[in-house]
Amino acid sequence: MFIRPRRNRKSAVIRDLVQETHVTTNDLIYPLFLLERPNATLEVESMPGIFRLGIDQMLMEIESCMKLGVRAFDIFPVVDEKHKDKMATKSQDPGFFYLKALRRIKQEFPEACIMSDVAMDPYSSDGHDGIVDENGVILNDETLEVLAAMSVAQAESGVDIIGPSDMMDGRVGYIRQALDREGFTDVSIMSYTAKYASGYYGPFRDALDSAPKSGDKKTYQMNPANQREALYEAYLDAEEGADFLMIKPALPYLDIIKLLKENVQLPIAAYHVSGEYAMVSAAAEKGWLDRKTVMNEQLLSIKRSGADIILTYFAKEFAGQQD
Numbered sequence: 001m002f003i004r005p006r007r008n009r010k011s012a013v014i015r016d017l018v019q020e021t022h023v024t025t026n027d028l029i030y031p032l033f034l035l036e037r038p039n040a041t042l043e044v045e046s047m048p049g050i051f052r053l054g055i056d057q058m059l060m061e062i063e064s065c066m067k068l069g070v071r072a073f074d075i076f077p078v079v080d081e082k083h084k085d086k087m088a089t090k091s092q093d094p095g096f097f098y099l100k101a102l103r104r105i106k107q108e109f110p111e112a113c114i115m116s117d118v119a120m121d122p123y124s125s126d127g128h129d130g131i132v133d134e135n136g137v138i139l140n141d142e143t144l145e146v147l148a149a150m151s152v153a154q155a156e157s158g159v160d161i162i163g164p165s166d167m168m169d170g171r172v173g174y175i176r177q178a179l180d181r182e183g184f185t186d187v188s189i190m191s192y193t194a195k196y197a198s199g200y201y202g203p204f205r206d207a208l209d210s211a212p213k214s215g216d217k218k219t220y221q222m223n224p225a226n227q228r229e230a231l232y233e234a235y236l237d238a239e240e241g242a243d244f245l246m247i248k249p250a251l252p253y254l255d256i257i258k259l260l261k262e263n264v265q266l267p268i269a270a271y272h273v274s275g276e277y278a279m280v281s282a283a284a285e286k287g288w289l290d291r292k293t294v295m296n297e298q299l300l301s302i303k304r305s306g307a308d309i310i311l312t313y314f315a316k317e318f319a320g321q322q323d
């Protein structure tokens with residue numbers, strides 16, 4: 001035998017020399033859940049170790065993440081039922097706690113990258129990403145107006161990246177035009193390009209109390225069976241002016257990440273979603289998996305498949321781990 005692949009695995013140094021993929025904290029975006037009450041901390045039951053935070057706590061959390069090298073954050077509001085309505089009105093109210101908090105965070109941490117989420121569901125009394133008519137139909141074009149106004153309001157709060165997670169047709173172009181019209185040509189769009197109608201969002205909907213009141217999201221989120229459709233969505237988003245393309249969830253869709261990476265020139269992000277985090281946490285709590293090993297393996301696999309950026313609830317833990 002002349003050829004022995006094991007020679008390249010014989011010591012830690014050699015293994016490191018031949019390692020093809022690396023995850024660094026520079027690749028990570030940390031999703032955070034914001035509470036209205038300024039001084040509050042509330043653990044997400046289905047996501048042990050992840051807390052919904054009031055603005056005071058969130059500023060401290062961001063500071064401690066920055067010290068660990070995590071510098072990009074995606075912030076989601078937890079909206080009380082009393083503020084919700086059919087048109088997601090609060091999403092555009094500059095006096096509402098989410099927009100005020102975004103402004104405050106950007107002021108305190110101008111060097112951080114702040115991403116915000118654009119979709120109606122956290123503010124919608126229907127729990128859907130778009131406007132729901134009397135027959136339960138999600139109205140695409142009417143929703144675009146709301147999404148554009150929400151995006152402009154978030155841009156006015158100083159965010160660096162807008163993240164449309166709603167999957168309405170034409171929204172990237174519509175939002176891009178609205179931002180440019182208002183002078184926000186520098187605000188980026190990370191489009192949720194291939195967002196699948198997934199069972200893995202459950203814990204997130206618990207965290208935000210944002211589950212649909214009726215029906216499901218299958219008329220706008222994608223069918224998990226489809227691959228070519230993701231490529232089609234990617235071309236459209238690129239044409240409409242997206243700066244980054246996102247695939248979501250991550251691990252069940254590594255083939256989609258690879259496909260988009262190979263076919264589109266834009267940076268590719270993958271959202272390692274709440275259910276993926278919850279599965280690892282639950283199994284590790286039972287002692288069935290080693291949390292740290294599986295966390296690192298999962299993040300590495302997502303990068304190996306072609307993701308440049310990973311949104312993950314493990315961001316802080318990854319950054320803080322000792323080797």
Ligand code: PBG
Binds near residue numbers: 200201205
């Ligand atoms: C809202 C939104 C969702 C997630 C991000 N933005 C939930 C959904 O579409 O129902 C899920 C994130 C996660 O599960 O971690 N449009």
